[in-house]
Amino acid sequence: MDGILGTLYDLIWDPLVYLTLITGTIYTVATRGVQVRHLRGMLGSLLGRADSDTGTSSFQAFAMALGGRVGVGNIAGVATAIAYGGPGALFWMIATAVLSASSAFIEATLGQIYKVESDGEYRGGIPWYIEKGLGRKRLAVTAAGVAVLCYTLLIPGVQSSTIVASVDTAFGVPTWLSGLFVVALLGLVVFGGTKRIATLAEKVVPFMAAVYVLLAVIVLALNIGDFPEVVRLVVSSAFGTDAVFGGLVGAAVSWGVRRSLYSNVAGVGEGGFAGAAASVSHPVKQGLVQAFSVYIDTLLVCTATGVMILSTGAYNILPEGRPPLVENLPGVTPGAEFTQTAIDTGIPGMDFGAGIVAVAIFFFAFTSLMSYFYYGVTNIVYLTGSSRSVPARVVQVLVLLSSYLGTVRSAELAWRLGDIGYGLIAWFNMVAIALLLPVALRALRDYERQAEQGLDPVFDPIRAGIGGASFWESRDAPVR
Template sequence: METALGTIYDLIWNPLVYVTLISGTVYTIATRAVQIRQLPAMITCLFGRAESKDGTTSFQAFAMALGGRVGVGNIAGVATAIAFGGPGALFWMIATALLTASSAFIEATLGQIYKVKVDGEYRGGIPWYIEKGLGLKWLAVAAATVAVLCYTTLIPGVQSSTIVTSLDDAFGIPTWISGLVLTALTALVVFGGTKRIAHFAQTVVPAMAAAYILLAVIVLVMNFQAIPEVVRLVVSSALGMDAVYGGMIGAAVSWGVRRSLYSNVAGVGEGGFAGAAASVTHPAKQGLVQAFSVYIDTVLVCTATGVMILTTGAYNILPEGRAALTENLPGVEPGAAFTQVAVDTIAPGVGLGGGIVAVAIFFFAFTSILSYFYYGVTNIVYLTGSARGILARIVQVAVLLAVYLGTVRSTELVWMMGDIGYGLIAWFNMVAIALLLPIALKALRDFERQQKQGLNPLFDPAAAGIKGATFWESADAPVTASINRL
């Protein structure tokens, strides 16, 4: 089975690495580097109030998307990229994030443009902008079906598997016990609906990201003398100029791009699902917010992990020490073990690394699981028209089952299934946003035109030359509401 899955993995991901880099570059040029030019506006939009009680705030949508982005990929995935791609993989992770933040802007803007209101909540994302923007209903149905399958069965196990193995290694908690507890905690939140997930993410995600970055700062301060050499090593090995890692430039690019995409999922479409839930006055506002979440995920959190590993010398135990390390920490994804070694340098001999990293993994991965549930239900809403039908309940059960099964499957199988799931969704989304780029650019120009006039941008699809944005033409739209108040 794993051989067959490996073949599927290669077919999906080998070309996707290049598509990700090329599309990110094209979108950066087309938007005139919106992800850099509009950085001040990103901060402003992030803390905007909800324009309707039916939607979430921009910050809550940001937190939900970041909850899906910040997961085990930020701890285990980063170090795995360094282990197999060399230190230069960290450079390419960051470079990919800077480019694909433009992809996140486009997919979230499109998610807002073509969103709908169902059961008193805003929903949108890949299938909606495929149907409404491209007029391809059959492709939208196929995309939604694949997304439901992936978010409810293939992807959640990556997070739950890493949670239970790290808790077992750090605290000796049997995986079957932590698996049951994790499944029960997931049920408590997911049965509460979108608002409960949004409020949970709003509270937990910023705190966990800040705490992890603070931990990285402590490690860096303790190893400050190694920082210049690490920077030189990362850049030189990324560009093939290092004597030791010069021959790994291909692996550095490949692993850097793959793990960046897996971590921040810019271009996969998650930003469109989460971004559509927000109540804003203009789609581009949420596009900017989702682009900013890529920076938090990769440029801050992933870089924190990578620099901790490299400055403490944890990477130097490879490859000879890898077998001994994983024997001492059985079942742990090697990357997580490397991060534990790095954190252990804070208090050598005490063994803090295992516990601290296990707690970080729990919160990072748990919020990812909740975001996956939301994305799965959102696609069920597209297929059935409601989040309250029998299929939505099946999704709830499927996610809980996938969470538990992920705790008893082999780590290699779980990660491969998760990668395949992300890759399948990414192909649907990348084709769609490439075809819909002109629509996103129209929305961006409309936003920036009003921005230059000193206005709070309001979206009128007719004025922007955009068709099919039915929500924005309804009485629920912030534009209509603003006009009615005059």
Template sequence: MDSFIQTLSNLVWSPALVALCLGGGLWFSIRGRFLQVRLIGEMLRLLFQHKEGSTGISSFQALTMTLAGRVGTGNIAGVATAICFGGPGALFWMWAVAFLGASSAFVESTLGQVYKVNISGEFRGGPAFYIEKGLHSRAFGTVFAIVTILAAGFLCPGVQSNSITNAFNNAFGLNVYVSTVVVISLLCFIIFGGLTRIANFSVIVVPFMAQIYIVAALIIVGVNIEKLPGVLELIFSSAFGADAMFGAMLGSAVSWGVKRGIYSNEAGQGTGPHASSAAAVSHPAKQGLVQAFSVYIDTLFVCSATGFMVLLTGCYNVIAPDGRPILTQLAGVEAGPGYTQAAVESLMPGWGSPFVAIALFFFAFTTILAYYYQAETNVVYLTRGTRRAWPIFLLRVVFLIGTAYSAIKSAGLAWAMGDIGIGLMAWVNFVAILLLQGPAFKCLRDYEAQRKLGLEPAFDPSKLGITDAEYWTQHQREVNELLEKSAGVDNRVLSEEQERRDLAEAKKGRRTGLYGSHRNDD
């Protein structure tokens, strides 16, 4: 079974998928005139905008929910694994994926907003919705929904839970079964509380865990600052095959950098639009820009923090594609969170390993929550028009069982299964957003045009020639009705005021004529 899973993972993550992710991101960057650079200031402005209306969640809540999915085990164990099997140059290709992926994240999250729907008082959206409405293919949307339920509901959560139990076992000697019970109990409490409870939990945890982790990384960089120029040179030279030791690993550096980069930041994978579609905003491009910035937070900040800690402290091994060890600096430590734990432990003996274990718990746990929300959204998509209580209850039970099962199994099998899930979603979603990119860039041009006029952008799909934007069409109809009623009230008020003035003038005229006649009589 392990051999079959690994073979399937390699098949899914063929060079074609790597080229699709990098090429697609480059094309979106060019078409958007490198919006990921031009509009950074606007991204920062939008992060803390208040929620528009009573339905949905705020932009910041949507950001933290997507970061809960983006910032996870991949930021600690994934980076260390990429360095082990791709060499230090893999970190550069993770940066490249983040830079190009920011434009992909903009496209998919904007599309998610354009084609979102209001179901039972909650905004729902994602690739399945925009595939059906934008590409007019229910069958294609159903394929993505099924793939996502399989990936997010079964294949991917195990990577996170497995990393939690292993990290706590390494740091505290805690039995994996005890850790599993704790994780599953917390999951039960939160996922049965619905979208709002997931969002509220993410708002509290995600910013806190990211800040603490980055501060720890900055301390380690500061202590080893004299090594930083050499590490940067090593990263860039090995990224392009110019380093003497890692020169033969160029293909591995690109492959592992892209694979772990997408696993970490999820740009173009189709996960981000699920949470970003739940945001209540006045224009779809707002969430597109916020989600583009979330890719930077994930990779350029958190992944870089892990990479620099591992490389500066020399706590890593490098294995060639044929299994031959090229560099062995940690004896007996498996590629994964152990590298990061050893790196922090070198600065804080006795504290480093527990600190990473706790950080990993928060990273991984919030990612599990994000996976659940994505799976639930696609169950809702498939069961619209029917009673959804029992399918969602069944999803929750299967999700909890799968998460618990993977938590006590081998890390290698869990990662291979996760790679399959991520890869399948990326294949389907990237094809979809390449076919459906037009509305996203129409939104971008419309947004920038309104901003240049000094307006707070508002979205009207009919003006852009966008059809089947169900929520926005209804929203614009309601706005127009309110404007018409308001105009009617204003006109009525003006008419009544004019009538009063005319009546007053008439009375005044009659009084003047009456007195004049009396004077003539006299």
């Protein structure tokens, strides 16, 4: 079984690493660096109010997407990247995030353009823009089916597995007990619907991210003398000029890209699902918001984790048998333990790093589980037309079941299944948004033309030369 999963993982991810870098570069050039040029617009759109009572606000959609992006990948995933790819992996995580923010912009813009209204909520994402934008109904159905499989069975286990493992390490709570608690709490949230998820994410996600980054700043401040060496080590390792890590440059690129994509999921399609839920006057507004969420996820949270680990020396390089970089920490394994050790050693006198990281992981991972439920149901809505159908209820139960199973299976299996799930969805989405790039560019030009005139951009698909946007065509958008 392990051999089959390993082969499938390699088939999916080996070419996906290069595809991520290539498409991110192409989109950055094609949009003239939209993820950099429109930073001001990102902040303005982020604080905008909902355009109607049906959808969520831009900030709620941002928080919901960020809840899916910020998860165990920001703690355990960063540690794994450094363990297998060396310090240079952190550089490639950051570089990938900057490039992939353009992918997040495109997928969220497309999600808005082709969204629909169902059961009093806005829905959109991969299957909708495959059908409406590309005219490929069968492919859209297949993509929706794969997404349901991945978000209900393959991916949730990573988050729940890491929660119970960190709680067990920090507080000695049996995994079966903490697993039941997580599932019970998740059930209370997911049966409340999209708006309850968005409301909770709006309150929890910004707070937990701010606290975690603040903790990293404290660790860095107490170890500020090591910061120049950390920067030198990361950059030199990334390009193979470091004496120790020169031979790991290929692994640094590979693991940096993989864990960046797993962490911020820019290009996987989640931004399209979450972004479509927002009520905005122009699709590009939500595209900018989702691009900004990539920065929060990777440039802030992931970088915070990496700097803590590297500035305190709380890491080893794997696989086992290769000499550990930190001789006095031979038992540290790649995962949350790296970060726990970094906090304990980075703040003199502190011996409760495990507890702090366990709490952070709980909130990070729990909001990710909420988002997975929403994405699974969204794809069921595409397949059945309703979030109140029997299949939608089945998805609710399966998300809870797979979340619990993740607490009893091995962490290695949970991560492997999660990686395969994300990889499968990413292939469908990356191909689709590459083919629909001209549509996103037309929407961007329409937005910029109105903004240059000092107007609050309002989307009219006919004026923008975009077909298939039935939701927007039914609205009385003023011609400008």
